[in-house]
Amino acid sequence: MSTDNKKKEGLVPEPSLRRMPTYLAYLKMAKNQNQQFVSSTHIARDMGVDPTQVTKDLSYTSIVGKTRVGYEVEPLINILEEFLGFRTIDEAYLFGAGSLGNALLLDHGLSQFGLKIVAAFDVDANIIGKEIAGVPIYHMDDFHKMQEEKQVNIGILTVPSEYAQKVAHDIVDGGIKGIWNFTPMRIRLGEDVVVQDTSLYAHLAVMFNRMQYLKK
Amino acid sequence: MSTDNKKKEGLVPEPSLRRMPTYLAYLKMAKNQNQQFVSSTHIARDMGVDPTQVTKDLSYTSIVGKTRVGYEVEPLINILEEFLGFRTIDEAYLFGAGSLGNALLLDHGLSQFGLKIVAAFDVDANIIGKEIAGVPIYHMDDFHKMQEEKQVNIGILTVPSEYAQKVAHDIVDGGIKGIWNFTPMRIRLGEDVVVQDTSLYAHLAVMFNRMQYLKK
DNA sequence: TTTTATTAACGAAAATTTTCTTTAAAAGAA
DNA sequence: TTCTTTTAAAGAAAATTTTCGTTAATAAAA
Ligand SMILES: NC(=O)c1ccc[n+]([C@@H]2O[C@H](COP(=O)([O-])OP(=O)(O)OC[C@H]3O[C@@H](n4cnc5c(N)ncnc54)[C@H](O)[C@@H]3O)[C@@H](O)[C@H]2O)c1
Ligand SMILES: NC(=O)c1ccc[n+]([C@@H]2O[C@H](COP(=O)([O-])OP(=O)(O)OC[C@H]3O[C@@H](n4cnc5c(N)ncnc54)[C@H](O)[C@@H]3O)[C@@H](O)[C@H]2O)c1
Numbered sequence: 017m018s019t020d021n022k023k024k025e026g027l028v029p030e031p032s033l034r035r036m037p038t039y040l041a042y043l044k045m046a047k048n049q050n051q052q053f054v055s056s057t058h059i060a061r062d063m064g065v066d067p068t069q070v071t072k073d074l075s076y077t078s079i080v081g082k083t084r085v086g087y088e089v090e091p092l093i094n095i096l097e098e099f100l101g102f103r104t105i106d107e108a109y110l111f112g113a114g115s116l117g118n119a120l121l122l123d124h125g126l127s128q129f130g131l132k133i134v135a136a137f138d139v140d141a142n143i144i145g146k147e148i149a150g151v152p153i154y155h156m157d158d159f160h161k162m163q164e165e166k167q168v169n170i171g172i173l174t175v176p177s178e179y180a181q182k183v184a185h186d187i188v189d190g191g192i193k194g195i196w197n198f199t200p201m202r203i204r205l206g207e208d209v210v211v212q213d214t215s216l217y218a219h220l221a222v223m224f225n226r227m228q229y230l231k232k
Numbered sequence: 233m234s235t236d237n238k239k240k241e242g243l244v245p246e247p248s249l250r251r252m253p254t255y256l257a258y259l260k261m262a263k264n265q266n267q268q269f270v271s272s273t274h275i276a277r278d279m280g281v282d283p284t285q286v287t288k289d290l291s292y293t294s295i296v297g298k299t300r301v302g303y304e305v306e307p308l309i310n311i312l313e314e315f316l317g318f319r320t321i322d323e324a325y326l327f328g329a330g331s332l333g334n335a336l337l338l339d340h341g342l343s344q345f346g347l348k349i350v351a352a353f354d355v356d357a358n359i360i361g362k363e364i365a366g367v368p369i370y371h372m373d374d375f376h377k378m379q380e381e382k383q384v385n386i387g388i389l390t391v392p393s394e395y396a397q398k399v400a401h402d403i404v405d406g407g408i409k410g411i412w413n414f415t416p417m418r419i420r421l422g423e424d425v426v427v428q429d430t431s432l433y434a435h436l437a438v439m440f441n442r443m444q445y446l447k448k
Numbered sequence: 449t450t451t452t453a454t455t456a457a458c459g460a461a462a463a464t465t466t467t468c469t470t471t472a473a474a475a476g477a478a
Numbered sequence: 479t480t481c482t483t484t485t486a487a488a489g490a491a492a493a494t495t496t497t498c499g500t501t502a503a504t505a506a507a508a
Binding site for chain 4: 469
């Protein structure tokens with residue numbers, strides 16, 4: 017009797033996934049320096065992590081290393097990018113074109129990582145109808161209509177915290193399957209939606225806490 | 233023989249620290265709704281997490297709950313903010329006033345979480361001498377001189393990835409003790425510096441990966 | 449050719465984090 | 479008052495993640 021109760025069975029560990037983009041950044045630098053191979057030993061030394069952790073992390077992808085040589089840089093970059101979903105561009109809507117939303121709209125970097133913001137939604141009459149970095153800003157009320165024409169899966173949530181839950185619920189209703197949540201609020205949604213919390217304040221909290229131990 | 237080899241002994245777990253700001257956001261909302269008490273059960277239900285995890289996380293602070301009642305909202309907010317270092321304002325320098333750097337400069341929110349950016353440094357002649365949100369932008373070369381007058385501990389790193397290691401090394405030389413690193417690069421520094429990596433791409437990678445399992 | 453050194457891969461062990469279980473306290477109902 | 483229900487707290491167990499140890503492959507040196 018297979019207890020396939022949808023627990024995280026065989027999922028790639030989240031810590032590994034989080035480390036992979038840092039390997040990618042390292043590898044791109046190695047490529048720029050015309051290195052053809054890198055070993056886990058070198059990656060680990062340069063990045064200040066454990067070499068077996070590098071090997072284990074990379075083993076979740078399809079790359080195979082060569083004993084006494086390491087990994088071939090260019091294929092590894094390609095495989096990692098493919099594995100992480102940075103190669104296929106996903107379209108996204110941005111909800112809340114305020115301070116942080118603007119920054120994300122202005123960022124050229126995101127498209128290199130597989131994300132393209134195709135429209136923004138807000139409720140502030142002063143900005144609706146305008147464009148930021150070529151991305152049009154619509155009223156929230158137009159969201160459902162837009163979704164009928166153009167099915168977009170990903171929503172970037174940068175509204176004020178107090179509206180996070182409401183807006184999240186609303187956009188999932190409209191067919192959004194993945195929410196990149198920048199508010200410090202946890203949002204509660206069904207099992208069929210992925211919510212990725214990215215609270216900058218969480219990182220600040222960790223930094224402050226760890227710094228306390230230095231000061232002594 | 234005490235093996236006090238500076239391993240993480242008795243440190244507050246990083247996952248707990250990361251969750252704490254989300255409790256704070258929840259509590260502030262509860263306060264706005266004039267709730268005087270909240271129980272871990274309610275927090276957990278509303279936030280979609282495990283109730284004992286809430287209790288355990290909060291137990292790292294000095295708060296004590298009341299059986300059959302829960303925690304008093306206002307003291308808990310105060311204690312959490314104090315515990316997380318959000319109450320005492322730390323000054324910070326920003327390095328790299330580009331796209332992301334600008335967003336952080338324009339953000340009013342940060343000061344509510346204990347961080348105040350007092351100056352920015354860059355190498356782009358077009359922006360040096362200007363101000364963004366009242367924060368002056370200086371040339372990198374002026375950093376060491378500035379540090380002599382005004383000791384600042386925290387550096388926010390938003391330079392292009394390829395300069396991350398170099399700039400990090402340089403600012404630690406000038407006395408920076410904590411680096412909030414927004415580049416996707418891991419940087420290698422001595423034991424007496426705290427580096428907090430905040431790579432947005434890491435979060436994207438996790439989101440894309442988890443979304444794959446929905447699509448099936 | 450033989451030896452030595454380096455490294456990927458794999459499984460085991462250790463450490464960490466989360467979840468479960470139990471206990472005791474106390475508010476509210478009977 | 480006594481009983482029932484809710485909840486914090488503390489410790490145990492389970493799950494997850496990291497680190498360690500071993501093996502086999504192979505490039506380079508002798
Ligand atoms: N600004 C930052 O750098 C920063 C950093 C970390 C976290 N955050 C978090 O990100 C969120 C947004 O922060 P911000 O500084 O950009 O705030 P902001 O006030 O500048 O922007 C919020 C935007 O959302 C819009 N909005 C309000 N209600 C809406 C609704 N129902 N639907 C659609 N849009 C709506 C507002 O009109 C505004 O344009 C907050 O939760 C904040 O805590 C921001
Ligand atoms: N823009 C984003 O939203 C975003 C998102 C995630 C991660 N990042 C990362 O943040 C970093 C910066 O991104 P960005 O988009 O702001 O880049 P950007 O090019 O817009 O800004 C970088 C700034 O750093 C300055 N700079 C360059 N060399 C410097 C030096 N030696 N000392 C001081 N300043 C220097 C540049 O003049 C520029 O103003 C990158 O590593 C990027 O990957 C950015």
